[in-house]
Amino acid sequence: MQTDKVYKCEIINIVELTPLEKLFHIKILDPVEKESFFFRPGQFVMLEVPGFGEFPISISSSAGNKEFIELCIRKAGRGIGAVEVPRGILYHDFKIDKKGKILKANCIIPTTQNNANIHYDLKELIEQQVKRKKSDKDIIRLSEMLVRAYDPCISCSVH
Secondary structure (H helix, E strand, O other), rough: OOOOOOEEEEEEEEEOOOOEEEEEEEEOHHHHHHOOOOOOHHHHHHHEEEEOOOEEEEEOOOOOOOEEEEEEEEEOEEEEEEEEEEEEEEEEEEEEOOOOOEEEEEEEEEEHHHHHHHHHHHHHHHHHHHHOOOHHHHOOOOOOOOHHHOOOHHHOOOO
Protein backbone atom coordinates (compact mmCIF):
# COMPACT_ATOMS: atom_id res chain seq x y z
CA MET A 1 0.00 0.00 0.00
CA GLN A 2 1.27 3.47 -0.83
CA THR A 3 1.59 5.56 2.30
CA ASP A 4 0.83 8.83 0.55
CA LYS A 5 -2.06 7.58 -1.60
CA VAL A 6 -5.46 9.22 -1.21
CA TYR A 7 -8.47 6.94 -1.69
CA LYS A 8 -11.95 8.35 -2.26
CA CYS A 9 -14.33 6.32 -0.13
CA GLU A 10 -17.88 6.21 1.10
CA ILE A 11 -19.46 4.89 4.28
CA ILE A 12 -21.64 1.92 3.36
CA ASN A 13 -22.70 0.84 6.87
CA ILE A 14 -22.42 1.95 10.50
CA VAL A 15 -22.82 -0.51 13.38
CA GLU A 16 -23.25 0.88 16.90
CA LEU A 17 -21.12 -1.32 19.16
CA THR A 18 -21.61 0.74 22.34
CA PRO A 19 -22.94 4.25 23.00
CA LEU A 20 -19.32 5.44 22.56
CA GLU A 21 -18.09 3.19 19.75
CA LYS A 22 -19.20 2.64 16.19
CA LEU A 23 -17.90 0.32 13.51
CA PHE A 24 -17.77 1.98 10.10
CA HIS A 25 -17.69 -0.05 6.89
CA ILE A 26 -15.81 2.03 4.33
CA LYS A 27 -15.81 1.22 0.62
CA ILE A 28 -13.05 2.41 -1.73
CA LEU A 29 -14.92 3.80 -4.73
CA ASP A 30 -12.42 3.12 -7.52
CA PRO A 31 -12.57 -0.65 -8.37
CA VAL A 32 -8.87 -0.84 -9.35
CA GLU A 33 -7.74 0.94 -6.18
CA LYS A 34 -10.11 -1.22 -4.11
CA GLU A 35 -8.55 -4.40 -5.51
CA SER A 36 -4.97 -3.20 -4.98
CA PHE A 37 -5.53 -1.86 -1.45
CA PHE A 38 -3.43 -3.87 1.02
CA PHE A 39 -2.64 -3.51 4.71
CA ARG A 40 -1.07 -5.46 7.55
CA PRO A 41 -2.64 -6.17 10.98
CA GLY A 42 -2.21 -3.19 13.29
CA GLN A 43 -1.78 -0.74 10.44
CA PHE A 44 -3.74 2.50 10.47
CA VAL A 45 -5.10 4.93 7.93
CA MET A 46 -5.34 8.70 8.09
CA LEU A 47 -9.04 9.42 7.81
CA GLU A 48 -9.86 12.92 6.63
CA VAL A 49 -13.34 14.31 7.01
CA PRO A 50 -13.50 17.67 5.20
CA GLY A 51 -14.32 20.43 7.65
CA PHE A 52 -13.54 18.27 10.68
CA GLY A 53 -9.91 17.29 10.34
CA GLU A 54 -7.69 14.29 9.94
CA PHE A 55 -7.47 11.35 12.34
CA PRO A 56 -5.25 8.26 12.54
CA ILE A 57 -7.55 5.22 12.82
CA SER A 58 -6.50 1.56 13.18
CA ILE A 59 -7.97 -0.76 10.59
CA SER A 60 -10.22 -3.34 12.30
CA SER A 61 -11.05 -5.59 9.35
CA SER A 62 -9.31 -8.68 8.06
CA ALA A 63 -6.65 -8.04 5.41
CA GLY A 64 -8.44 -10.57 3.18
CA ASN A 65 -11.69 -8.57 3.10
CA LYS A 66 -11.72 -6.77 -0.26
CA GLU A 67 -15.34 -5.56 -0.05
CA PHE A 68 -14.86 -2.91 2.63
CA ILE A 69 -12.53 -1.65 5.35
CA GLU A 70 -13.72 -1.66 8.97
CA LEU A 71 -12.80 1.25 11.22
CA CYS A 72 -13.81 1.23 14.89
CA ILE A 73 -14.17 4.81 16.12
CA ARG A 74 -14.77 6.15 19.65
CA LYS A 75 -16.57 9.43 20.28
CA ALA A 76 -14.08 10.72 22.81
CA GLY A 77 -10.68 11.96 21.83
CA ARG A 78 -8.90 14.66 19.96
CA GLY A 79 -9.09 15.76 16.36
CA ILE A 80 -6.58 17.97 14.63
CA GLY A 81 -6.85 19.33 11.13
CA ALA A 82 -4.87 21.67 8.95
CA VAL A 83 -5.80 23.00 5.56
CA GLU A 84 -4.10 25.40 3.20
CA VAL A 85 -6.30 28.42 2.60
CA PRO A 86 -5.65 31.49 0.43
CA ARG A 87 -3.89 33.40 3.22
CA GLY A 88 -1.87 30.60 4.84
CA ILE A 89 -2.54 27.49 6.93
CA LEU A 90 -5.74 27.15 8.97
CA TYR A 91 -5.40 24.83 11.99
CA HIS A 92 -8.22 23.34 14.08
CA ASP A 93 -7.62 21.31 17.25
CA PHE A 94 -10.56 19.92 19.24
CA LYS A 95 -10.64 17.79 22.39
CA ILE A 96 -13.94 15.96 22.91
CA ASP A 97 -15.19 14.10 26.00
CA LYS A 98 -17.08 10.78 26.09
CA LYS A 99 -20.45 12.53 25.80
CA GLY A 100 -19.38 14.34 22.64
CA LYS A 101 -18.95 17.70 24.39
CA ILE A 102 -16.08 19.85 23.12
CA LEU A 103 -13.73 20.40 26.06
CA LYS A 104 -11.16 22.48 24.21
CA ALA A 105 -11.09 24.18 20.85
CA ASN A 106 -8.02 25.84 19.43
CA CYS A 107 -8.20 27.51 16.03
CA ILE A 108 -5.06 29.09 14.63
CA ILE A 109 -5.91 31.22 11.65
CA PRO A 110 -3.56 32.73 9.04
CA THR A 111 -4.39 36.30 10.07
CA THR A 112 -3.33 35.47 13.63
CA GLN A 113 -0.05 34.05 12.35
CA ASN A 114 0.67 37.37 10.61
CA ASN A 115 -0.63 39.56 13.43
CA ALA A 116 2.75 40.26 15.07
CA ASN A 117 4.29 41.24 11.72
CA ILE A 118 1.36 43.52 10.93
CA HIS A 119 1.80 45.33 14.27
CA TYR A 120 5.58 45.60 13.85
CA ASP A 121 5.27 46.95 10.31
CA LEU A 122 2.55 49.42 11.33
CA LYS A 123 4.74 50.75 14.15
CA GLU A 124 7.67 51.21 11.77
CA LEU A 125 5.52 52.82 9.08
CA ILE A 126 3.87 55.28 11.47
CA GLU A 127 7.22 56.28 13.01
CA GLN A 128 8.66 56.93 9.53
CA GLN A 129 5.64 58.97 8.43
CA VAL A 130 5.63 61.07 11.63
CA LYS A 131 9.34 61.89 11.05
CA ARG A 132 8.43 62.97 7.50
CA LYS A 133 5.70 65.19 8.99
CA LYS A 134 2.92 63.47 7.05
CA SER A 135 -0.67 64.39 7.87
CA ASP A 136 -2.87 62.14 10.03
CA LYS A 137 -5.01 61.48 6.95
CA ASP A 138 -1.97 60.28 4.95
CA ILE A 139 -0.75 58.10 7.84
CA ILE A 140 -4.18 56.47 8.16
CA ARG A 141 -4.35 55.84 4.39
CA LEU A 142 -0.86 54.30 4.33
CA SER A 143 -1.64 52.20 7.42
CA GLU A 144 -4.80 50.85 5.80
CA MET A 145 -2.79 50.00 2.67
CA LEU A 146 -0.21 48.14 4.75
CA VAL A 147 -2.84 46.05 6.55
CA ARG A 148 -4.56 45.21 3.25
CA ALA A 149 -1.19 44.11 1.84
CA TYR A 150 -1.29 41.27 4.40
CA ASP A 151 -4.76 40.41 3.05
CA PRO A 152 -6.42 39.55 6.39
CA CYS A 153 -9.31 37.13 6.00
CA ILE A 154 -12.40 38.25 7.88
CA SER A 155 -14.20 34.91 7.47
CA CYS A 156 -11.28 33.10 9.17
CA SER A 157 -10.67 35.85 11.72
CA VAL A 158 -14.10 35.53 13.30
CA HIS A 159 -13.79 31.81 14.14
